[in-house]
Amino acid sequence: MQQQAPILKIDDYWIASVQGSLHDQDVIEFKEALLSKIMQPESKGLVIDLTVLDLVDSFVTKTLIDIRGLAKLMGVPVVIAGMSPPIAITLVEMGLSLEGIDTALNLQKGLDKLRNTGKER
Amino acid sequence: MEQEIVEFWADARNEIVGKCIQLSVKDSALGSDEWHQGNRERVFDSLWSVLLQDMQDDTLAKTEEVIGSLAREAVKYGRDVEPLERIIEILMESAEETARSKYPEEPDRLSRITGDVKEYLNKAMTVLARSIIKAQAEVIEKQKDYLLELSTPAIPLLDGILILPLIGTIDTRRAKQIMDNLLNGIVEAQADTVLIDISGVPIVDTQVAHHLMKTVQAARLLGARCIIVGIRPEFAQTIVKLGIDFGKIVTKNSLQAGLKLAFEWHNYELRRVGGGGHHAATGANS
Numbered sequence: 400m401q402q403q404a405p406i407l408k409i410d411d412y413w414i415a416s417v418q419g420s421l422h423d424q425d426v427i428e429f430k431e432a433l434l435s436k437i438m439q440p441e442s443k444g445l446v447i448d449l450t451v452l453d454l455v456d457s458f459v460t461k462t463l464i465d466i467r468g469l470a471k472l473m474g475v476p477v478v479i480a481g482m483s484p485p486i487a488i489t490l491v492e493m494g495l496s497l498e499g500i501d502t503a504l505n506l507q508k509g510l511d512k513l514r515n516t517g518k519e520r
Numbered sequence: 521m522e523q524e525i526v527e528f529w530a531d532a533r534n535e536i537v538g539k540c541i542q543l544s545v546k547d548s549a550l551g552s553d554e555w556h557q558g559n560r561e562r563v564f565d566s567l568w569s570v571l572l573q574d575m576q577d578d579t580l581a582k583t584e585e586v587i588g589s590l591a592r593e594a595v596k597y598g599r600d601v602e603p604l605e606r607i608i609e610i611l612m613e614s615a616e617e618t619a620r621s622k623y624p625e626e627p628d629r630l631s632r633i634t635g636d637v638k639e640y641l642n643k644a645m646t647v648l649a650r651s652i653i654k655a656q657a658e659v660i661e662k663q664k665d666y667l668l669e670l671s672t673p674a675i676p677l678l679d680g681i682l683i684l685p686l687i688g689t690i691d692t693r694r695a696k697q698i699m700d701n702l703l704n705g706i707v708e709a710q711a712d713t714v715l716i717d718i719s720g721v722p723i724v725d726t727q728v729a730h731h732l733m734k735t736v737q738a739a740r741l742l743g744a745r746c747i748i749v750g751i752r753p754e755f756a757q758t759i760v761k762l763g764i765d766f767g768k769i770v771t772k773n774s775l776q777a778g779l780k781l782a783f784e785w786h787n788y789e790l791r792r793v794g795g796g797g798h799h800a801a802t803g804a805n806s
Contacts, residue, residue: 504707505710
């Protein structure tokens with residue numbers, strides 16, 4: 400599981416890189432692992448990097464929305480970074496435009512975005 | 521097909537091809553350069569032999585192949601297709617004439633011998649018409665692709681800013697192409713702001729608006745913000761009349777206004793350096 404989606408920490412920001420295609424069970428475990436990490440008091444934000452993700456289904460999407468909602472409850476901002484065009488098109492065609500979730504072109508821009516939102520608070 | 525008939529036509533082959541060439545030289549429709557002597561002989565000869573073969577095998581496969589390639593070539597190089605029709609007509613005339621000269625006194629035998637050939641030449645005519653239409657459709661399809669390639673450029677303007685000028689009517693096919701192009705352009709240029717200029721789109725209906733919204737949403741998922749610019753009064757009217765909710769999509773009336781906003785987002789400042797001169801004078805008017 401850890402191989403599929405490593406969760407790393409830079410400064411006080413968490414970075415989760417989702418790789419390959421996730422099975423439903425993997426997705427649930429990923430969510431659990433992620434939540435237990437951002438529970439830690441020093442967490443300032445979370446970037447979910449989808450650069451190497453090549454397939455999404457509605458369950459993965461739902462989980463992304465869930466994570467965002469849960470993280471918001473804990474006061475941790477979430478940014479989704481590096482989504483590829485085919486995945487964006489799939490999501491839009493499915494009618495899931497992930498309203499309310501912040502997005503960024505790449506990991507760097509995602510981190511920048513988190514730092515900026517941190518400053519505004 | 522009877523052996524006798526097959527043999528008759530096989531024996532008459534040289535005579536028929538010779539007659540065809542004679543007839544074709546007199547024919548004004550075949551007067552152009554592409555149909556010089558050697559070429560004609562080759563075309564008549566090959567056509568006649570595949571026709572005989574197909575008659576024996578009771579198919580049209582080889583005839584279709586030969587006529588298809590002739591038609592494709594003619595359409596590809598923009599040549600007139602009328603000569604191709606004439607070629608088949610000439611084949612028919614020569615075949616009839618040859619048969620008649622062999623059996624002038626036996627009408628029954630004559631019609632028995634020529635019947636099948638006539639039928640096959642008629643079929644060949646149909647095949648020709650079909651091949652021409654198919655070849656033209658292929659050309660049109662290819663041109664459509666070229667047009668699509670040309671029509672949706674995503675232009676990197678400044679670091680992080682992309683412009684997508686849309687010109688012409690947008691249908692579903694083009695909308696898909698636009699979305700693909702834009703998203704790939706965003707990733708390639710790592711641009712986080714996109715200006716979509718729709719002032720060149722003549723008709724905006726629900727379909728177009730829907731595609732636009734989908735494109736903007738997809739771009740947002742990648743992490744790019746879109747500004748739709750060049751919204752003409754008619755377009756605004758349509759949107760309001762149809763009750764389409766453009767929601768959070770940022771829109772501006774002109775490309776200039778959109779650019780200004782994009783610069784703001786990127787913390788750029790557009791400033792003229794130094795005073796006076798030609799540029800300052802024209803700038804003051806605008």
